[in-house]
Amino acid sequence: MTQVSIYLSGERNYLNIKGDTGPIVYPSGFLYLYTFLYKLTDGGRDIARAQYIFMLVYLSTLFFIFKIYQTIRAPLYTYFMLIFSKRLHSIYLLRLFNDCWAMLFSYIGVYSYVQNSWILGTLFFGIALGIKMNVLLFFPAIIMILFQILGLRHMLYHFFLIFGIQTLLFIPFISYKKEYISRAFDFSRAFLYEWTVNWKFLSEDVFSSREFSFLLLFIHVLILFIFSSTLWNRISGRSLKELALSLLNTKTLFINKVYKTSFQTQRLIVIILFTSNLIGVLCARSLHYQFYCWFAWSIPYILSQTRIHPFFQFFIWALQEYAWNVYPSTAYSSIIVIMVLISVLFLLLIRC
Known part of the structure; x- marks a missing residue:
């Protein structure tokens, strides 16, 4: 709220907008959203009202996750894993992070895609990106889905829409555009070792090294390639090479491929979006406790699609919950956090 008060005082240079937790590192959608909350909660002093608001965010997210699960006919037992997460309850009702809002809009975007509301889905992904940059983890999946279902021309339209949303959010800071971009979309930001949830089994020197950062980036790209060429391309039934070659064909710009998706395609849309996000989480430079809400909603369904016995699905989910509730990590x-993510993705890849 300190950052919001500085913004409300008229400051538009992102380098000068700071708070108790340090300088602002989020796109301006975060400021607009928390300005609204600032006014609703008497400058952040009415904590109880803020918690009620975040309770509504939690319930709204749960509602759309339920709708997604219902549409793709997720097994009934997966719903229990969704509602019994102690860490999720803590993130939403006690911590009040902007991650909660970003993921609400992201999962509305997922649901919209499943319902063939393509423009609406992209609109919500664009809004979510304007609140927090982690939404970019969905973008490899968005590219694969839109290109295979809508075609190149429509895919480009959708990315123009996302760019337009970010431009509109950026306008009040246009006088300090360099400062805004360097803070709001800082890909080189260093993370503190003491707060990492996923890499505590490494030494601090390794964690902070550029070599480790580049290794994670390489692994990220490699896993995206593997999933793109084996699982994500099932929507069109074409190999990754065929899809890549079609990009070079200018005629694809004029092909309209819009059609109503089947149940199997709806299921693939969800799997592609969920796994794209999960791959990004696995290869993240650092995960903090609030980041759990990025992907925890997707784990029960992904586990169900591995087709292992439900007992082992619950066991893996419980391990994940345990690891994310250990404080400090x-x-x-941390080993459990990483091994669960690897196991879920590997099992899905070989059994889905």
Whole structure:
């Protein structure tokens, strides 16, 4: 709220907008959203009202996740994993992070895609990106889905829409555009070792090294390639090479491929979006406790699609919950975090 008060005082230079947690590192959608909350909660002093608002955000997110699960006919037992997460309850009702809002809009975007509301889905992904940059983890999936279902021309329209949303959010800061971009979309930001949930089994020197950062980027790209060429391309039934070659064909700009998706395609849309996000989480430079809400909603369904026995699905989910509730994180809990993510993605890849 300190950052919001500085913004409300008329400051538009992102370098000068700071708070108790340091300088602002989010796109301006965060400021607009928390300005609204600032006014609703008497400058952040009415904590109880803020918690009620975030309770509504939690319930709204749960509603859209339920709608997604219902549409793709997720097994009934997966719903129990959704509602019994202690860490999610803490993030939404006690911590009041902007991650909660970004993921609400992201999952509305997922639901919109499943319902063939393509423009609406992209609109919500664009809004979510304007609140927090982690939404970019969905973008490899968005590219694969829109290109295979709508074609190149329509895919480009959708990305123009996302760019337009970011431009509109940016306008009040146009006098300090360099400062805004360097803070709001800082890909080189360093993370503190003491707060990492996923890499505590490494030494601080390794964690902070550029070599480790580049290794994670390489692994990220490699896993995206593997999933794109084996699972994500099932929507069109074409190989990744064929899809890539079609990009070079200018005629694809004029092909209209819009059609109503089947149940199987709806299921693939969800799997592609969920796994794209999960791959990004696995290869993240650092995960903090609030980042759990980025992907925890997707784990029950992804586990169900691995087709392992429900007992083992619950066991893996429980391990994940345990690791994310260890505070402060330890080498042991971090190993569990990483191994669960690897196991879920590997099992999905070989069994889905």
